[in-house]
Amino acid sequence: MPAQCAWRGRLVMRRWVADSLGVSSCISTPARWWHWRAALAGAPPWPVWNARWRRQAWVQPSEDGDGSRRVVLLARSGDGGWLATEWRWTPGERAATRAWEQQRWQELRRDVLVAGDAAEDLEAPPPALQDIWRRHVRGRAAERVGPALVWQGEHQCLRLLEADQRDDPAMPLPFAREDSRLEQRAAIQVQLARSAPGATWPASFHLMLPTLPQQRSATYAAIARSGQVLVGRLWLPLKTGQAPLRARLEVALAAPAGSAAETRAVSLLDRELAALAALWTADHER
16 A cells, blocks of 8 residues: 655555465464564564454564654454554654654554553463563464464464463472472372373473573473373472462374374474473573
8 A cells, every 4th residue: 555644754654454474374364464563673572462452553662773763553454354554753853843743753652552452461371471471482473362372383383371270280399309209200190190081191290301500490391192182281380389380382283193293293392391491490590
């Protein structure tokens, strides 16, 4: 669509139809466009796109090389597509002109931000987990779909959720690696297996490998398969002795058990869980 200009060409408004960017993905078109536009500016947005949004605004956090500033609104159009609108302001050289434009730019910026849906997410995980999730998907297109954070990795659609504590065995998990015992982990695996009698366990409950030199804190994981879903589970014990934070990472898998495809999917889950645990450890080891 042709650009529209004001303020002697220093304010430019452009509109595009946000398309799929030629990519087949489990992430929606607006989520991919939202990530692409922010990444183009070198600042991936947080929160990531939420599937419940029908319109949302984003302000470029830094100026362009020529001092220009941008604000973007991505909105659902009447035909069910998505329309992106960008306003770009290049400040004038004269101080009086800049002051006049600055005031009106702030008004425009405020109006665009108000037009977006509320960013509050009532289904978000606890802040400690949310921060890890944010950093884990940095640089990757992702989307909040209900309580899950969804992204694509190695042609697989991954869903990360806070795990339900009711699904876990009522046994304490030591925070210190030196306090973790093999017999305790074996007993927890037995309880997990009893709670899901139809599941198989490509990776039973285990103490994860350390990610820091002389690491003291423990993290735990397991991977189960129920039907056509692989579920990686992560436990992050707290120094306070309170119930550990829990997360589950899911991937759909139609391939039969024992197949090469299952082996690859298990390896993918294992790496993703290890990366999440490493982020947690880096923050809580000290």
